[in-house]
Amino acid sequence: MTGLANGGGGIAIGMIAVPALGFALAPNLDKKPLAWEAVGTPEEFSQDTYVSRTITLTPGAGETGKSTVYMRARNAEIDKEPVDDYNQFIAISTRCMHLGCPVRYVDASERFICPCHGGVYDFLGQVQGGPPVRPLDRFYTRIKDGLVEVGPRFSVNSELKRFSPRDPAQDLDGIGQYLFPSRPTIRKLPGT
C-alpha cells in the first residue's frame, strides 16, 4: 500500500517534471534548418576589400535576428585553404571570438576591430591582438542562379581549418576542440 502510494507519487511527479524539463531543454536539441540567402551578384565583391551585407541568423526575431557579414571574393594569393564549392567568396562573421561583441572592418588598417576589449583581427580574420581565442567565424558561400548566397556558419582554428560552429571564447587548437564539444544541432556541411 505504501509502495503503491509512493510509486503513484513518483509517477505523478515524473509526469510533470519530464515534460517541463523537456520543454526547457528542447532548444538544445532542435535541428536548425539549412538556410541560404542571396546577397548579390558576383561582380559586387572584389578580391581586396570587404563589403558588408545583412543576413538573417534567426528567422522570426525581427531586426534582432539579423547580422552583418563582411564579404569579398576569394583571392588565391592569400587564401591558402583548398578550393571547393563553398569558398569562392569569403564571408566573415562579425561575432568577436573573445566574447561575442560586433567587430567592424576598418578599411584604412585592413583589420577587424572589436569595440569591447580591444580584439584585433587581420585581413583573413586571424587574431592579431587582444583576448580573442581563435579567428573570426565564417559562413559557407555558393553561387546559385547567378547570385552569391550565404549559408550556414562554421568556425575555424588558427590554420583556418573548418569546424562545426562554436561559441566565442571556445578555443579550437590543441585539446580545445574536445573541451568545447560542438552542438548536436548544427554541424559543418558533410565533406568540408
Place this chain on the structure above:
Amino acid sequence: MLKLPSVPGATPPRPGTPAAEPKTKLDNAAEAATAALGWLDERTALSGTARFVMFRKVPKGTNWFYTLGTSTMFAFMSQVITGVILAMFYDPSPNRAYESMRYINNDVWAGQFVHGMHRWGATVMVIFIFLHMGRTFFFGAYKYPRELNWVIGVLLVLLVMIMAFTGYLLPWDQRAYWATAVGVNIFASAPIAGPYLGDFLRAGPDFGATTLSRFYSIHMLVLPGLIMGLIGAHLYLVIKHGTTAPPWVTAELDEELRSEEV
C-alpha cells in the same frame, strides 16, 4: 521557559466588570478590533507565533549593522512590487520589448519613476546583500549552529546575481543585448558543460525570439519564487537560533556559578 510580553489590549475586559467611565467611540473601535483579532486567534492560535517572532530577545551589543538583512529584504519587496507593476506594461517579444519600455518611460503615468525604482533598486539590493554577507562574516555569525543559514545565504546571493543578469536583458536596447551576449558567452566558455549551458540560456545557438521570453520567465517567475522560499527558510532559522552577539561582547562570568563548579 521564554517569557513573552503580552500584546497590549489583547485580553478583552472580563464580563461583569463595572464600567468606570462611559465608553467613547475610540473604546468601541478598540473593542471591535480586539474582538476581531480574538476571533481569528481563537481559530488559528497565531498570536503566540506572532509574539514569538516579533518580541524576540536580542543580544547585548546589537547595532545598526544588524539591520542589513532586513534592508535586503525590504529592497527585495520593493523589487517585487515595482516588478509586478512593470509586468503590467512590459511585452517580452523581440519586436515589442524595446517599444514597450519606451512606452513605460514616456507615456505611462509615473512609469519612469517605477522603472527607475526597479532599476536602481536592483543595484541597492545587490549592495545590501553583500554588506549583510560581510556583516555576518565579520561578526562570526556563520559559525555553529548557524552554518546552514550561511549556506542558504550563499544560495540567495547566487540567485540574486542571476536575477540581476536576467533582468539586464529585458530593456532590449543595444547595451542590454550586447552585455547579455557577452555574459552568455562567458557561461559558454566553461569547458565541456559550457556549450550546452550557452544553448540553454539562449534557447538555441543564436539570440532569438525565445531568448527574451526565456530570460523573462526566469527573471519574474522562477527566481522570485525560489528567493521567497529561501528567505522564508533563512528567517525561520534566524528566529529559531536568535542572532549572534557581536564578537566584542563577551559573556559575564557569574562568580557564584564558578565557585560551585570547583
